[in-house]
Amino acid sequence: MIRDITIGQYYDADSVIHRLDPRVKLAFTLIYIVSLFVGHGPICYAYAAAFLAVVIVLSKVPVKFMVKGLRGMLMILIISALFNVFLVQGEVIFRWWIFTISKEGVRTAILMVVRLIFLVIGSSVMTLTTTPNDLTDGMERSLRFLKVIRVPVHEIAMMMSIALRFIPILIEEVNKIMKAQIARGADFESGGLIKKAKAMIPLLIPLFVSAFRRASDLALAMEARCYHGGDGRTKLHPLKYQAADYAAYAALLLYLGGMITMAVLLP
Amino acid sequence: MELTLKNVSFSYNPDAKEPKYAVKDVSFTIRDGEFCALIGHTGSGKSTLVQFLNGLMEPTSGEVLFNGENIFGKKYPLKTLRQKVGLVFQYPEHQLFEETILKDICFGPKNMGLPKEEQLTRARHAMELVGLPESYEEKSPFELSGGEKRRVAIAGVLAMSPECLILDEPTAGLDPAGRDDILGTVRELSDQEGIAVVLVSHSMEDVAVYAERLLVMNSGTLVYDDTPRNVFRHYKELEEIGLSAPQITYVAHALKEKGFDIDDSVMTIAEAKAEILRIFRERNS
Numbered sequence: 438m439i440r441d442i443t444i445g446q447y448y449d450a451d452s453v454i455h456r457l458d459p460r461v462k463l464a465f466t467l468i469y470i471v472s473l474f475v476g477h478g479p480i481c482y483a484y485a486a487a488f489l490a491v492v493i494v495l496s497k498v499p500v501k502f503m504v505k506g507l508r509g510m511l512m513i514l515i516i517s518a519l520f521n522v523f524l525v526q527g528e529v530i531f532r533w534w535i536f537t538i539s540k541e542g543v544r545t546a547i548l549m550v551v552r553l554i555f556l557v558i559g560s561s562v563m564t565l566t567t568t569p570n571d572l573t574d575g576m577e578r579s580l581r582f583l584k585v586i587r588v589p590v591h592e593i594a595m596m597m598s599i600a601l602r603f604i605p606i607l608i609e610e611v612n613k614i615m616k617a618q619i620a621r622g623a624d625f626e627s628g629g630l631i632k633k634a635k636a637m638i639p640l641l642i643p644l645f646v647s648a649f650r651r652a653s654d655l656a657l658a659m660e661a662r663c664y665h666g667g668d669g670r671t672k673l674h675p676l677k678y679q680a681a682d683y684a685a686y687a688a689l690l691l692y693l694g695g696m697i698t699m700a701v702l703l704p
Numbered sequence: 705m706e707l708t709l710k711n712v713s714f715s716y717n718p719d720a721k722e723p724k725y726a727v728k729d730v731s732f733t734i735r736d737g738e739f740c741a742l743i744g745h746t747g748s749g750k751s752t753l754v755q756f757l758n759g760l761m762e763p764t765s766g767e768v769l770f771n772g773e774n775i776f777g778k779k780y781p782l783k784t785l786r787q788k789v790g791l792v793f794q795y796p797e798h799q800l801f802e803e804t805i806l807k808d809i810c811f812g813p814k815n816m817g818l819p820k821e822e823q824l825t826r827a828r829h830a831m832e833l834v835g836l837p838e839s840y841e842e843k844s845p846f847e848l849s850g851g852e853k854r855r856v857a858i859a860g861v862l863a864m865s866p867e868c869l870i871l872d873e874p875t876a877g878l879d880p881a882g883r884d885d886i887l888g889t890v891r892e893l894s895d896q897e898g899i900a901v902v903l904v905s906h907s908m909e910d911v912a913v914y915a916e917r918l919l920v921m922n923s924g925t926l927v928y929d930d931t932p933r934n935v936f937r938h939y940k941e942l943e944e945i946g947l948s949a950p951q952i953t954y955v956a957h958a959l960k961e962k963g964f965d966i967d968d969s970v971m972t973i974a975e976a977k978a979e980i981l982r983i984f985r986e987r988n989s
Contacts (some may be wrong), residue, residue: 616760617799620791622783622815622858639811642801646846 446502446605448565455495455566458682459575461689462563465492468689469559472696473552481699482551489559498565506561507554509584515551515701546666573598578676599655609647614643705771705867705900707757707789708733712766714752714924720874724840726752728924734902741903741911741932744921745946749905750795753921754870787816790866794873795920796857800845805836805856808845812864822861830859834889835898844875845870850892855889859972862893868900869893880976887914912936912950912971920947933969 453461473485476509507514527541564572577594584590617626618639625636712730715723726818727749734740734757744750755761756768757773759782770773775785793799800806811828818826831840834855840848845856861869871890875883887903891914894901905911911918911932918935920928922945928935935942938958939949947955949971955975956968964983970976 464923576816613793614799616755617793618811619795619798620759620786622786622864623814624783624815639799643799646801647798672970697825 438460439473439604446564447568448498448502450497452495452497452566453681454492454682457566457685458676458678459567459571459679460579460676461682462567463572463575463579464686465689466560466563468693470556472693473555473559474656475693475700477548477700478703479548480703481696482548483697484699485555492562496562496566498562502565503558505563506557508555514553517547517553518550533656538540550699564649569598569601573601574672574676576577589667591670594668601653603648605650607644610647611640611644614640614647642704705736705788706769707767707868707900708767708772709753709756710769712753712763714749714756714761724957726755727926729766730921730924730926731766732919732926732929734900737894737900738896738917739891739901739903740917740919741913741915742907742919742921743905743908743911743947745906746919747923747943749924750921751872754791754872754902754904757870759789759853759867760786761792778825782971784814784982787812789868789870790861792858792861792869792871794872794876796861796874797845797850800856800860801854803844803868804842805831805848806841807843808856809859809863811888812860816864819909826857827849827864830863832860833862833887833893833948838914851878851885854878854882854886858889870902870904871979871989872904872905873906875905875907884912884948890914890954905948908936908942909950920945932971934970937969957971959964 468488469485476482476485481669493500522538522542523536524538525545527539529537530540530543533536533550567575573594576597577590578587580590580594619625623639625633625640628636708731712727714727715725717723730749730753740752742753752761756763759768762776768784770789771781775782793978800808802811806821806824806827809830810823813823813826813862828841831838835858835892836852837856840852845853848856850868858871858874862975868889874886874890875910878886887910890901890903893899903911903915915932918928918930918932919926920935926937927941927945935964936949936953939953942948952970952973952975956970956979960968965986966979966983970979
């Protein structure tokens with residue numbers, strides 16, 4: 438039912454990308470997103486697509502998994518495409534009643550959709566090749582400078598990794614509760630919006646109760662193991678850059694440089 | 705009532721070259737008033753199997769028949785079936801959601817579209833069946849103990865007046881007293897109300913006393929379908945599939961090996977005691 442969400446789903450494989458330092462992959466996501474907004478026009482996007490294709494091939498993750506993440510985005514893609522098609526002013530190529538479609542509208546719609554698709558796939562590359570633990574480790578390390586202004590970086594990272602860890606558990610829980618309520622004659626499908634929303638109550642209340650129960654169990658287990666927050670805590674596997682990581686940074690900068698050059702030079 | 709599984713299989717990857725089966729070619733029939741136990745090691749496919757019985761999951765091949773009708777046929781009223789075949793999931797207390805116990809138990813009857821009066825009558829009757837006192841009606845289900853919550857959840861299914869009640873590991877996580885309580889209640893339901901019961905469990909001790917018929921599953925297939933006494937005769941084979949006969953059966957077998965003329969099909973401590981005393985008496989006389 439809700440199994441199509443690929444965000445936060447790790448695909449286990451042994452690849453160059455999997456072995457990279459999580460900080461590099463975070464930088465990759467950030468730089469890639471920036472590059473998508475720097476670039477404009479088909480050539481820039483072809484360049485972005487080529488770069489993404491290389492990364493995907495290197496990551497050894499089947500393309501199927503990458504595309505899966507798009508399914509949940511479909512509605513947003515359609516809506517943003519429609520808005521652009523109908524609302525962007527310009528040279529009119531089609532007119533019917535109050536609707537007009539302009540050449541520029543079609544163009545921006547296509548580019549916008551392509552940009553969003555790349556954005557989603559680009560960030561799924563990171564989540565598919567990095568375990569949630571590595572990811573939060575990388576984030577904690579990269580954002581450590583914020584501690585100067587008293588941001589509890591470690592605690593935020595810990596909360597994030599716990600939240601990610603709980604996504605699959607809660608999805609499973611939802612499926613279980615749903616089945617149990619269906620066995621008691623509940624109906625989640627038919628009826629109007631209000632009836633459907635009401636039908637969610639027997640699902641949501643047990644879900645919240647179970648989330649709180651799990652949270653309190655986890656808190657207890659953490660305290661039993663003397664967890665006391667980030668101060669003075671050392672890591673079993675501290676993050677350390679390898680040669681491949683520096684090479685990856687270099688490749689990223691080269692890519693971004695290429696994109697900026699193209700964006701400036703091309704009309 | 706007659707609930708039949710006919711050559712039912714289930715696979716998570718039916719299109720693969722070598723599909724892996726969670727359930728493979730299982731057939732059996734449950735009849736009115738029967739008390740069956742479905743036993744198997746973790747991952748033997750028992751939880752998947754019970755979900756076929758009320759149409760929550762569809763097998764990849766084979767048929768599920770209720771009174772001779774295929775429940776996955778077009779336009780078969782699955783909602784009605786789910787009232788007649790009540791399924792109580794593992795840890796059913798996790799599905800409670802209403803403000804009061806009475807309201808929670810009414811949820812099933814309400815979904816059946818029964819009038820308010822009838823809903824209440826049924827809910828109160830169900831509470832009585834599982835042994836919850838009337839004073840509990842207005843309590844919140846969240847302030848009860850684990851065993852009591854489970855009773856409420858079972859009552860929630862019983863309130864739909866099922867003809868067949870399936871309980872998936874109803875004793876998981878309960879203390880011995882709570883376990884005996886729940887199993888005793890289920891036994892009474894079967895005896896007094898004539899409800900057919902399918903009890904899913906992995907504990908032989910639990911089922912030896914209560915069930916009339918044992919269905920033993922191993923890696924997706926049904927290996928035994930017989931009375932507990934006959935199934936426990938295969939105690940060596942049971943061990944190979946990660947199950948065991950009740951401990952007392954082992955004692956009886958050990959005694960027999962030592963040359964005592966004991967009936968080695970004893971299943972309960974009371975039976976064994978009677979047998980051992982009988983042997984002593986015969987020796988002394």
